[in-house]
Amino acid sequence: MHLLNYPLAVFAVSFLAFAFSVWFGHAVLSRYRTKDTETSTDLGIIQTATLTLLALIIGFTFSMAIDRHDQREIFEEGEANAIGTEFLRADILPQKASAATKDLLMQYVDQRILFYSKQPPEKIREIRIKTDQLQTALWNEILPSVKTQATPAMALVASGMNDVLNSQGYVQAAWWNRIPLTAWALMAAIAICANLLVGFGARNFEKNIGLFMIFPFVISVSFFLIADIDSPRGGVIRIEARNLVALKNNLTQQMDASSPSSGSK
Structure with missing residues (x-):
């Protein structure tokens, strides 16, 4: 299981780790804290610098x-535009190839809409297998006409079909393009250090445990939000196929309007 695909799990793990870091900083590391003013001033400088760095890293x-x-x-918008354009250009093909291409494009849109939905x-x-099969079928459907009629229209x-196939590849590459694990590790390391310093500098930790847990909670919420946005399928904030759904409805209306049964009514 890829932890970063589950933002709620990221929140739970990070909160536990950061809360433990605050407790460890107070219960263990604070034993080595001196009482003189100079050390307290130095601690404040280090805490400020670490928290500033953490804020910058989280922001970036x-x-x-x-x-x-x-x-x-x-x-997603580009993919919908590419499919819609090719659907119109399919009218250039011979009648039989045109009808078959449009039918395949309708099936292809259905698969692309399913891709954007939350699925196991x-x-x-x-x-993905069905998408690959439809891409092969679409290309094979137009290939004979393109080969036999080397005209600008067929070009x-x-x-257009090339754009349809490429747009799916761009979408898949974008979904695989996630925040690097090294960036997550660096951010987590700085966050742990910041929480250790908070616990190290705490003077009335036992009396105000809830107050000192606010900082780990806020940082964990930040981690949750980043993981949620970065996870295209597992988060609450997901990419919706709004343009593809609108395209599907538009193409369905066009197909219904151009069908022989609708014309005879």
Whole structure:
């Protein structure tokens, strides 16, 4: 199980680790704390520097997660545009190939919408296999017409299908593009050090345990939010296939309007 795919687990583990760090800093490390003013001043400087660094690291990591989230949304929109454009260009093909291509594109849109929904790993593997099969079928459907009719119009059909296939690859690459584990490790290490210093400098820890637990809680919430945004499938904040769903509805209306039964009514 990849822990970072489960933001709630990230929150639970980080809160326990940070809370223990505060307790350890007070119960163990504070024994080595001296009472003179100079040491207290130095401790304040170190605490301030560490907390500032932690805030910067969390801010940078959050920015990385937001950038990746926005990129996935842009690629979802691009994928819908590519499929919609190719659906229109399919009219250039001979009638039989055009109808078959449009039918395959409708099936392909269904699979792409399923890809963006929350699914178990086994279902995701099935969707990827089905997507690969449909991509092969789509390319094989237009290939004979493109080969026999080397015209600029057919070149547009081939180019549009190429965009459809490439857009799916861009989406998959964006979903695999996550915050590096080294960045998470660095952020966690700095957070643990910051919590150790909070516990080390605590003077009335036993009387105000709840107060000192606020800092681990806030940092854990930050970790949860970053993990949630960075996880395209496992988080609460997910990429929704809004453009693909709108495209599906639009294409369905076009297919219904152009069907012989609708024209005879």
